[in-house]
Amino acid sequence: MTNETLWSKREAAVPRGVGSMHPVFAVRALNAEIWDGEGHRYIDFAAGIAVTNTGHNHPKVKAAVAAQLDNFSHVCFQVTPYESYISLAEKLSALAPGPSPKKTIFLTTGAEAVENAVKIARAATGRPGVIAFSGGFHGRTMMTMALTGKVAPYKTGFGPFPGDVWHVPFPAPYLGISEADSLNALEALFKADVEATRIAAIIIEPVQGEGGFYAASPAFLKSLRAICDANGILLIVDEIQSGFARTGKMFATEYAGIEPDLMTVAKAMAGGLPISGVIGKADIMDAPAPGGLGGTYGGSPLGCVAGLAVLDVIESENLCARAIEIGDKIVRRCEALRQSDRGIGEIRTLGAMTAMELIQDGDPSRADPDRTKRIVSVAREKGLLLLSCGVRSNVIRFLSPLTIPFEVLDEGLDILADVIRETA
Structure with missing residues (x-):
């Protein structure tokens, strides 16, 4: 079925509030490449x-999930617990920054x-208040929308x-x-x-995700x-987008040498399986009474075994070091493009969490969202999938996979260079 046909069916069946960046429908993916039903490679x-x-x-992730499916897919940890949940909790508690004993709970989504x-x-x-930051993104549930520091499109029409x-x-x-100033x-x-004295916690992303990779x-x-x-006050560090080797450390917080009281994780922790977690100092994590925490699918057995496999891959393939190599390659190419393009502003990276700001005529105060959209669109037509973000x-x-072959990375950066020149 063609992308056009599927998009028409999507519009008829799926609410418009669910956005899709690219009107192409994946049928197969391997490492850093995706194919659609028309045979196009991205x-x-x-x-x-x-x-x-x-x-x-x-x-390794596929094998772990397949083996778990042979045993069971779901029993609910709050009914009959299973070893993989404990093993993953032990490993993440040991990896979390700081010397304090930690405990970990698993859930389903970052929000x-x-x-x-x-x-x-x-x-x-025993306090109610929470402080967050402008430009931050923490999710689409009611509390996480309140914490998120960007109105459109995340908060529009959903209050109070x-x-x-x-x-x-x-x-x-x-x-x-x-x-x-901050x-x-x-x-x-x-x-x-x-x-x-009314504030329970301050929550911060060590690198803002949707906000623009600051x-x-x-x-x-x-x-x-x-x-x-x-x-x-407790310090909550939101590592949902920045965690699991993305920034060149297991967690971006490690660069600061501080210990969070609580840390949220999700996204990359299971290689594509839905699981999230809160890792925190043991005495703080034990504050809620039994039954106060949990969820039917929280810490699913499939997600837990995938999470254990991901930790193995990060270590065995040295993905923290590889993230730094990837980020350096992207920055070098973008800096070269900036030399002849006054529409490219600041280029930022922490490991492989890299961003390029688009501005008008070299003026940081004049954002260029229209060119940003064109770059994303033209790149897709040439076989490169990009994401935009930022408060502007x-x-x-x-955000390429950290396992991307360098020849594929270079191919993608060649496409990017062509698109930048075409849209100048």
């Missing part, structure tokens, strides 16, 4: 929004992980949202927001709007850690 610089860090259909992190923080502190959620600016020097806004919030510096994260410690919808983000 180089994948999206990885299912940073999910297939270990590539599509990695043999569900954030919801539960807030529940745990409130139970542990849960209360006791506050926002301060995320430091983004390229956009004119310094770390001092910290001063937090101090002003405590003086003018809500007392610090990274919080180690110094800024250390300042947040100190503010939280001084005021009895003018950022191209690069």
Whole structure:
């Protein structure tokens, strides 16, 4: 069936609120390549929004899931638990930053992980308030929409949202927001709007995902850690998009040398299987009463065995180091393009979490979302799948699988170079 036919059927059967970046329908995928039903091949610089860090259909992940299917697909951990849940919890608790003993709960989606992190923080502190950052993205449930710092398209028409959620600016020097501006806004919030003793947690992405791949510096994260410690506030680090070797570390927080109280994980943790988690200091994780946490599909056996396989792949294939190599290659190519293109602004990377900002005539204050859309569209026509993001919808983000062969990466970057020149 053609992409056009399937798109027509999609429009008739699926609500318009579910967006799709590309009007092509995948029928097969392997490592960093996707094929549609018309036989077209695409180089994948999206990885299912940073999910297939270990590539599509990695043999170890496939084998683990197939073996589990021979045993059982679901029994519900809260009814009859199983060993893979415990094993994955042990491994992730050991890998999480910081020396404190950790415990881990598994859920199904990233938003569900954030919801539960807030529940745990409130139970542990006895406080209701949560502070998040402008430009942040934490999900599409009611609480996570409240935490998300971007209105369109995530919040439009869905309010009112849960209360006791506050926002301060995320430091983004390229956009004119310094770390001092952000910290001063937090101090002003405590003086003018809500007392610090009412705040259960501050939640932050160490590298903003949907917001545009702006990274919080180690110094800024250390300042947040100190503010939280001084005021009895828990620090929640959202590693949903930045985790599992994407930034060159298992978790981006490691660059700052701090220990979060709670950390949310999802996306790449199971190579494409739906699972998420909250990892946190053991005493904090134990704050909710028995039965207060859980979910029917939380920590599915398929997701757990896939998660164990992913950790094996990250270690055995040295994907943290490979992420840095990939990011360096992308940055070098983008910097070369920028030399002759005043529409390319800042190029940012932390490992293989790389972004290119599109602006007008060299002016960072003049975003170019229209060219950004054209680049994504023309690249697809040439066989390269890209994603855009950013609070101004003018950022191209690069999220290829970390297992991408370098010759395929170079092929994709050649296509990108052609598209940049064509759309200038």
